[in-house]
Amino acid sequence: MSDLLERLRDRGWRMTAQRRVVAEVLDGEHVHLTAEEVHARAIARLPEISRATVYNTLGEMVTIGEILEVATDGRAKRYDPNAHRPHQHLVCSSCGTIRDVHPQGDPLSALPAGERFGFAVSAVEVTYRGLCPDCAR
Amino acid sequence: MSDLLERLRDRGWRMTAQRRVVAEVLDGEHVHLTAEEVHARAIARLPEISRATVYNTLGEMVTIGEILEVATDGRAKRYDPNAHRPHQHLVCSSCGTIRDVHPQGDPLSALPAGERFGFAVSAVEVTYRGLCPDCAR
DNA sequence: ATCCTACGATGGACTCTGTCCAAGTCAAGA
DNA sequence: TCTTGACTTGGACAGAGTCCATCGTAGGAT
Numbered sequence: 001m002s003d004l005l006e007r008l009r010d011r012g013w014r015m016t017a018q019r020r021v022v023a024e025v026l027d028g029e030h031v032h033l034t035a036e037e038v039h040a041r042a043i044a045r046l047p048e049i050s051r052a053t054v055y056n057t058l059g060e061m062v063t064i065g066e067i068l069e070v071a072t073d074g075r076a077k078r079y080d081p082n083a084h085r086p087h088q089h090l091v092c093s094s095c096g097t098i099r100d101v102h103p104q105g106d107p108l109s110a111l112p113a114g115e116r117f118g119f120a121v122s123a124v125e126v127t128y129r130g131l132c133p134d135c136a137r
Numbered sequence: 138m139s140d141l142l143e144r145l146r147d148r149g150w151r152m153t154a155q156r157r158v159v160a161e162v163l164d165g166e167h168v169h170l171t172a173e174e175v176h177a178r179a180i181a182r183l184p185e186i187s188r189a190t191v192y193n194t195l196g197e198m199v200t201i202g203e204i205l206e207v208a209t210d211g212r213a214k215r216y217d218p219n220a221h222r223p224h225q226h227l228v229c230s231s232c233g234t235i236r237d238v239h240p241q242g243d244p245l246s247a248l249p250a251g252e253r254f255g256f257a258v259s260a261v262e263v264t265y266r267g268l269c270p271d272c273a274r
Numbered sequence: 275a276t277c278c279t280a281c282g283a284t285g286g287a288c289t290c291t292g293t294c295c296a297a298g299t300c301a302a303g304a
Numbered sequence: 305t306c307t308t309g310a311c312t313t314g315g316a317c318a319g320a321g322t323c324c325a326t327c328g329t330a331g332g333a334t
Contacts, residue, residue: 014281014330035320050284055321057282069211074292076320077211090248090256099254103247110240111227111265117236119227121267128248130258151301151310172291187313192292211321213291 003027004066004081011064021046022057026067026081032089032098034076072098072127088126094135101128140164141203141218148201158183159194163204163218169226169235171213209235209264225263231272238265 004027009015025041026033033041039054058079061067068080072091078098087100088107107124141164146152162178163170170178176191195216198204205217209228215235224237225244244261 016282016330018283048284052285052322053283071208071211074206074208074214090252090254090258092256093259099256101248101252101254103244103252104249105247107240107244107247107263108265110242110244110263111238112241115227115238115240116267117227117238118270118273119229119236119265119267120273121227121265122230123266125264125266126244126247127262127264128245128256128258129260129262130253130256133255136255136257153301153311155312185313189293189314190312193312 007066008061017046018042018049018053019057021049022054023061026061026079030081032070032078032080034078036076038079070098072096088128090128090130092132092135093129094131097132144203145198154183155179155186155190156194158186159191160198163198163216167218169207169215169217171215173213175216207235209233225265227265227267229269229272230266231268234269 005015005020005023008019008023013019021042022038024045025038035051035055035058038058039049039051042049042054058067062069062079066083068083070078070080070089072078072089073096075096080100082100087102090099090101091097103126107126108121111121111124142152142157142160145156145160150156158179159175161182162175172188172192172195175195176186176188179186179191195204199206199216203220205220207215207217207226209215209226210233212233217237219237224239227236227238228234240263244263245258248258248261
C-alpha cells in the first residue's frame with residue numbers, strides 16, 4: 001500500500017474504495033493532474049466514482065497538507081502529490097506542462113521586513129515560465 | 138488625460154467611450170481588480186458598457202503589455218495596471234488583498250542551469266502569502 | 275456474524291468566470 | 305458628410321467548481 005494511503009489511514013480517515021482510488025492515482029504518477037484528469041484516471045479503476053467525490057477528496061487532502069494545489073494559470077487547478085519536499089514550479093508557456101524545480105537559497109528571505117507591510121508572511125510560491133524543449137523547436 | 142490612455146492612442150487604438158472608461162478605471166485606483174470589479178466601476182461611468190467589452194479590452198491591454206494579469210488563486214483573474222515597474226505580489230491568505238512588493242535580488246538567477254531542464258526560462262513570478270494585519274487580529 | 279449509525283458518496287442543479295458570435299454602431303480617414 | 309472596417313452588444317455557451325438532499329457503507333458495538 002502506498003505511503004499516502006497509510007498516512008490517510010493514520011489520520012483516522014474512513015477508508016473507502018473512492019478515497020483509495022484517488023490516493024492511488026495521485027501517488028502513482030508524479031505529475032500535476034487537474035481534478036478532471038484525476039477523475040478520468042479514477043474512473044478507469046472504479047467506474048462509478050463521481051466528480052463530486054473526487055473534488056471533495058482532493059480538497060480534503062489539500063486541507064490536511066498531503067497534496068498541494070497549484071494554480072499556474074487561470075485554468076483548472078492542478079494537484080501536486082509532492083507536498084513533503086519544498087520545491088517550486090517551472091511551467092511551459094506554450095503547452096502548460098509543469099516540472100518541479102529546486103532554486104537555490106530561500107526565496108522568503110529575499111523580502112525585506114520593510115516590504116512586508118505588517119503581513120505575517122508564511123509561504124512563497126515561485127513560478128518560472130518559459131518554453132520547454134519540445135515547444136521551442 | 139491619463140498616461141495609459143495616451144499610450145493606447147499612440148498605439149493606434151480607436152478611442153471609444155468604452156475603452157476610455159476601462160482605462161480610466163484601471164489608471165485611477167492602483168489596486169488589483171477582477172474583471173467584474175472593473176465592469177462594475179465602468180458601469181458607474183458608462184451604464185451601457187457590456188461585460189464582453191470589458192473582457193475584450195482587458196485582454197487587449199494584457200496582450201500589448203499595458204497591464205498584467207495576476208492569477209493568485211483559482212478564482213477570478215486580477216488586473217495590475219503597474220506593468221512598467223517589475224514587482225512581485227504579497228497576498229493575504231484570508232481576505233485575498235494583494236500588495237505589490239519588491240524583493241531583493243533577481244529570482245531568475247536562483248534557478249541553476251541544471252534545474253532548467255532545457256527550458257528557455259524567460260520570466261518568474263513570486264507570490265508571498267500570509268495574513269494581513271487586519272485579518273491577523 | 276450482524277447491526278447501527280454517522281460519515282462519505284452520488285448526481286444533478288447551480289454558480290462563477292470567461293469566451294464566442296451575429297448583428298448593430300460609430301470613430302476617424304477620405 | 306460619407307464610408308467602412310473596427311468596435312460593441314447581449315445572449316448563448318462552456319469549463320471549472322460547489323452545493324445539497326438522499327442514499328450507501330465502513331467500521332465500531334453487540
